[in-house]
Amino acid sequence: AQTVTQSQPEMSVQEAETVTLSCTYDTSESDYYLFWYKQPPSRQMILVIRQEAYKQQNATENRFSVNFQKAAKSFSLKISDSQLGDAAMYFCASNRDDKIIFGKGTRLHILP
Amino acid sequence: DSGVTQTPKHLITATGQRVTLRCSPRSGDLSVYWYQQSLDQGLQFLIHYYNGEERAKGNILERFSAQQFPDLHSELNLSSLELGDSALYFCASSVWSSYNSPLHFGNGTRLTVT
Numbered sequence: 278a279q280t281v282t283q284s285q286p287e288m289s290v291q292e293a294e295t296v297t298l299s300c301t302y303d304t305s306e307s308d309y310y311l312f313w314y315k316q317p318p319s320r321q322m323i324l325v326i327r328q329e330a331y332k333q334q335n336a337t338e339n340r341f342s343v344n345f346q347k348a349a350k351s352f353s354l355k356i357s358d359s360q361l362g363d364a365a366m367y368f369c370a371s372n373r374d375d376k377i378i379f380g381k382g383t384r385l386h387i388l389p
Numbered sequence: 390d391s392g393v394t395q396t397p398k399h400l401i402t403a404t405g406q407r408v409t410l411r412c413s414p415r416s417g418d419l420s421v422y423w424y425q426q427s428l429d430q431g432l433q434f435l436i437h438y439y440n441g442e443e444r445a446k447g448n449i450l451e452r453f454s455a456q457q458f459p460d461l462h463s464e465l466n467l468s469s470l471e472l473g474d475s476a477l478y479f480c481a482s483s484v485w486s487s488y489n490s491p492l493h494f495g496n497g498t499r500l501t502v503t
Binding site for chain 1: 391422424430431432434437439444445447477479481489491492493494496497
């Protein structure tokens, strides 16, 4: 069975600082995608960034970037210059067999 | 606005009852996914339909069923409801059934079973 593990239930970061959220996954797929989704207090699910496993270059979207370590099956999210609006639950996700499986999430607090 | 519409937004019902949750995918999207999110939990995958056909099933209870209609909207039916079924139910859509299409989520239906 495929699993996606987020080992940090909660994290806090000072506004304007950088924070890294961890995610590990387990898959037997040779090609797959990895995603980070954000869920603010409004409970909407918002795609933050995605990574294609066959691409070695780490994906970047403005202040959000990933550190993809394929051999270690690790997919961490780095948020630079943290802003109050970044406060949310962050979910790591991966696909397998027409399913997209989510981790249990990391709640990120931004300290002013 | 993701373009995915879920109705109703809120639903309060009693144990033992049956409810139907509706999802209209984004225009042009052929895939619909259903997820259950219990309080402060992650998203549990329930089921995936692509162009009217079931493509994948998660740990969906036998009391739950779903379908995708020819106009691509989908319904999730929950029957013999229990208190533990109280949750936020998300629908998400994507263009294809393959993994390289990101999911676009609706705002969810909040189900409360009393």
